[in-house]
Amino acid sequence: MSMSASLSVSQSLKAWWHKLGSPRWFYEISGPWQRLFGVLALVLLVTGTVWGLAFAPQDYQQGNSFRIMYVHVPTAIVSQSVYMLMGAAGLVLLVWRMKLADMVLSAAVPFGMSMTACALFTGAVWGKPTWGAWWVWDARTTSMLVLLFLYFGLYALRQAIPREETAGRACAVLALVGTVNIPIIKYSVNWWLTLHQPASFTLTGAPSMPPSMWVPLLINVLGIYCLFAANLIGRLKLTILERERNTQWVRALVREVSA
Amino acid sequence: MSFHTLNDFLVMGGHGLYVWLAYLTTITVVVGNVLAVQMARRRYFRQARALERRLAGGTVADPGDQTGSPMKGKQ
Amino acid sequence: MSLFAVQLRREWLLLVQSSEEILNPLVFLFLAITLFALATGGGPDTLQAIAPAVIWVLVLLANLLSLEGLFRRDFEDGTLEQLLLKAEPAFLALTAKILVHWTFSGLAMTVLAAVAALILYLPVSSLGTLLISLLVGTPALSLIGAVGAALTVGLKRGGVLLALLVLPLYVPVLIxxxxAVLEQMAGIETRAQIYWLGVISMASLTLAPFAVQAALRVSLEQ
Structure with missing residues (x-):
């Protein structure tokens, strides 16, 4: 009995996995998810940002400049997660040759890259009142800068290879190698910091932030993940439309929308 | 509310420039990401619709209905 | 194991024949060091302070230059395709190829770095650390760089792209x-850094050949 049950579970899992490989199936089921994540992102981000900007208590050391944390930390965290996701998508593409993984690999780059650049910029703006300089070679800043270069490498490689399928698989290899490297880069840069810099630069140094300070941060972090999910689904759907533009179902969809 | 007057809120104890610069940049990037997808989607449907209309008028050759296409190369 | 030996012999003979492929990056290394000496005014104190950084960064760049030709000839004459089809397992043959490349880039640069250290006034007491760090660290450069070379081998203008892809991955080795050399000059124990370089090189040796193989397969299909 349990044998057959586990068999049917594995069969339905397998069927799901195969369906996930079908762009059309993904296009048709993902609409509600995109809306759900979009609404969640809007609610969370507005709540967290207003709370952090106007209601969270002032930091006793940094004054009001610490409020930059509520936009800086979520963008920094999400940009690293996006790269990790692309590494995972690269693995899936190379092992199972799933079309959707290839699309994730190309659709996630603009979001990840813009978030990395944004985190670097807000970090610099935060650094000016806190450290007295726009740019400090601090461990986290430097890791983020290297991450931006990694994103740019993925972008440039895709631009350089004319054939889409080849470009996708080349990017998959690069994203995988990059993902393996990220922890080593972070460790080495941290180690380098202890060599070159006095260890007084701890941005979120307050060991125990009161809940009124960290709850809005948590809300914004969750919000930006929801935003990424909605944005990724939107870009995936667009990529699907572009790559399948000559198929019956896409042409029917276009006629339906115009009618 | 951590501020008493609107002026306090805008000045942010002297850090207003930095705080507002960081927030405005982030909001621009976030909104830009959302808008980029929406605009690209609208552009796609506009072009695809124009193509369908021309196909219906018979001014260009029909690429043929494909049931499931392999991935296409860029032009 | 015989496949490995055969490949090793073939690569060795090929590289010995094409002397410019070996020489050019090494000449570049010294040319660039000269430029640094000229640009900073050649003062012994300045040069000594920046010597570890200059040598390591230039070794990185010279290695990058030598990587461009790593797969190109075999890619163009079809040898690479044959190798990926017939060699069993292919990653072993590729490892042999990369190792031979390393002896003519990383190893050769390690030996020449002694001269570079001399003309940059690096203290003799730090020479040992410099050479060991290069000896242990450069295999990682060749192995990681080979992945980038494999990804860009099919492209017409792959040079700058190769640098873009590979240099961020070189960051830990450089650091x-x-x-290690900087700390040695400051009189601090440096064994931990050398161990870390060893760890990165060993990890690259076990993982990079598979990535190179996958990347070459991708490059060959276009």
Missing amino acids: FGAG
Whole structure:
């Protein structure tokens, strides 16, 4: 009995996995998810940002400049997660040759890259009142800068290879190698910091932030993940439309929308 | 509310420039990401619709209905 | 194991024949060091202070230059395709290829770095650390760089792209390598950095050949 049950579970899992490989199936089921994540992102981000900007208590050391944390930390965290996701998508593409993984690999780059650049910029703006300089070679800043270069490498490689399928698989290899490297880069840069810099630069140094300070941060972090999910689904759907533009179902969809 | 007057809120104890610069940049990037997808989607449907209309008028050759296409190369 | 030996012999003979492929990056290394000496005014104190950084960064760049030709000839004459089809397992043959490349880039640069250290006034007491860090660290450069070379081998203008892809991945090697020499000059124990370089090289040796193989398969299909 349990044998057959586990068999049917594995069969339905397998069927799901195969369906996930079908762009059309993904296009048709993902609409509600995109809306759900979009609404969640809007609610969370507005709540967290207003709370952090106007209601969270002032930091006793940094004054009001610490409020930059509520936009800086979520963008920094999400940009690293996006790269990790692309590494995972690269693995899936190379092992199972799933079309959707290839699309994730190309659709996630603009979001990840813009978030990395944004985190670097807000970090610099935060650094000016806190450290007295726009740019400090601090461990986290430097890791983020290297991450931006990694994103740019993925972008440039895709631009350089004319054939889409080849470009996708080349990017998959690069994203995988990059993902393996990220922890080593972070460790080495941290180690380098202890060599070159006095260890007084701890941005979120307050060991125990009161809940009124960290709850809005948590809300914004969750919000930006929801935003990424909605944005990724939107870009995936667009990529699907572009790559399948000559198929019956896409042409029917276009006629339906115009009618 | 951590501020008493609107002026306090805008000045942010002297850090207003930095705080507002960081927030405005982030909001621009976030909104830009959302808008980029929406605009690209609208552009796609506009072009695809124009193509369908021309196909219906018979001014260009029909690429043929494909049931499931392999991935296409860029032009 | 015989496949490995055969491939090793073939690569060795090929590289010995094409002397410019070996020489050009090494000449570049010294040319660039000269430029640094000229640009900073050649003062012994300045040069000594920046010597570890200059040597390590230039070794990185010279290595990058030598990587461009790593797969190109075999790619163009079809040898690479044959190798991926017939060699069993292919990653072993590729490892042999990369190792031979390393002896003519990383190893050769390690030996020549002694001269570079001399003309940059690096203290003799730090020479040992510099050479060991280069010896242990450069295999990682060749192995990681080979992945980038494999990804860009089919492209017409792959040079700058190769640098873009590979240099961020070189960051840990550079940090531990140059850091070890700097700390040695400051009189601090440097064994940990050398171990870390060893760890990165060993990890690259076990993982990079598979990535190179996958990347070459991708490059060959276009």
